[in-house]
Amino acid sequence: MRGFVAGALGLALLGGCVSGDGGSGFGDRASALPPSLAYRLTQSLTTEVGPRLAGTPREAAARDWAVRTLKDLKFGRVAVEPFTIKGWAREREEAFIVSHGDQALAVTALGGSISTPKAGITAPIAFVASYDDLLLAPPDAYAGKIVFINDRMKAARDGSGYGVAVRKRSRGAIEAAKRGALAVAIRSVGTDNTRFPHTGNMNYDAAVKRIPAAAVSNADADQLERLHAMGVPMRLKLVLKTRAIADAPSGNVVADIVGVEKPDEIVLLAAHLDSWDLGTGAVDDATGVAIVVAAALKAAGPEMKPKRTIRVVLYGAEEVGVHGGDAYAKAHAGEIANHVLATEADFGTGRVWRFASKALEADLPFFDSVAAGLRDLGVERGDNKSGGGADIAALAKKGVPIVGLSQDGTTYFDYHHTANDTLDKVDAAALEQNVEVYARVARAFANR
Ligand SMILES: [Zn+2]
Structure with a gap:
């Protein structure tokens, strides 16, 4: 046909x-x-x-x-x-706030990300307000945690918000891993307020441990932000399956x-x-x-x-x-x-x-x-x-x-x-x- x-x-x-x-x-x-x-x-x-x-x-x-x-x-x-x-391909991507009734988040693997173990990674969330804040954190600040980076991208006619916002996508996994994180999740690099997560290429550094990396839709990132503002500790389960070609x-x-x-x-x-x-x-x-x-x-x-x-x-x-x-x-x-x-x-x-x-x-x-x-x-x-x-x-x-x-x-x-x-x-x-x-x-x- x-x-x-x-x-x-x-x-x-x-x-x-x-x-x-x-x-x-x-x-x-x-x-x-x-x-x-x-x-x-x-x-x-x-x-x-x-x-x-x-x-x-x-x-x-x-x-x-x-x-x-x-x-x-x-x-x-x-x-x-x-x-x-x-080459690279995605096969499975899921995330749940296991500390709050297993709420499912709309997530997507970043391009090039490795897989989590089959059962996923379940760990406390370290809520980081911005990529710049992540850079200021000392080594081992996030040992045993899943780092969540919350920067918002600003809409602009010339797209100038992208350059700043995309840093957490391209280098978030490297900088979080340097500080002991098990995985990284980012607020989507995008200006919508929907449940469509934004993928995009990410990088590893040969000298730094590779950790899985995902983007959370902006609406779901808002949910994490509200829970964080309430001051209750959150635990996330992240399951990614990807394939290198x-x-x-x-x-x-x-x-x-x-x-x-x-x-x-x-x-x-x-x-x-x-x-x-x-x-x-x-x-x-x-x-x-x-x-x-x-x-x-x-x-x-x-x-x-x-x-x-x-x-x-x-x-x-x-x-x-x-x-x-x-x-x-x-x-x-x-x-x-x-x-x-x-x-x-x-x-x-x-x-x-x-x-x-x-x-x-x-x-x-x-x-x-x-x-x-x-x-x-x-x-x-x-x-x-x-x-x-x-x-x-x-x-x-x-x-x-x-x-x-x-x-x-x-x-x-x-x-x-x-x-x-x-x-x-x-x-x-x-x-x-x-x-x-x-x-x-x-x-x-x-x-x-
Ligand atoms: Zn293009």
């Missing part, structure tokens, strides 16, 4: 305007019009492939989807560039609309193909995939003859350590100097509101003129300090010029890395504004 579904949606994909216009223009009228190419791509990836955790057969299915789709859309060169990663296959999908005048010069549009396993990865990052594919076609025009090559790279294994970004920079080391621009879409579906850059001083007037051409779309000129995004960071470090287009991320972290990241969260009108912005930028650099 999968073949039939794929075929039907594949036809639907091509039913519209292949040039990327989708026939719908953009703006608030879009909802009354037929779905655009970008929306249909988002729907197709999240429906036909669904969750696509790095290193699993579902990520491989996403690569197959991308190759098929990009060929159908008449990209000139479409290739998979494979690499392998250390050696040499798991991943890969980048690279597709070119070959330039007619300077085919060796490359305008690179980036997004990532993998997602976390809990939801269907709609806002992270199917919309990014859809934006860059539709924008590349729109920039190339109906003739598909840009001056320079417009390259779409759909990266693998971003979520589990940005392996695709590193693999691309390595595989293309010889042509990095040929990249005239790299830009990335990996922040959901909110409207673009700022154009930042990382360009040489002498080239700033051109970047300024491109930014000025986006004013009617509500985009302001930002600074010249853009890092671009995770997957193109390796290129930025090597001096590739960068445009960083800030999408409105006010609600992005309500769904990010949860089972609730599904197609219904996609704002079709905002998606079209993104396509138009990315297309204008790509066209300006490709035809400069």
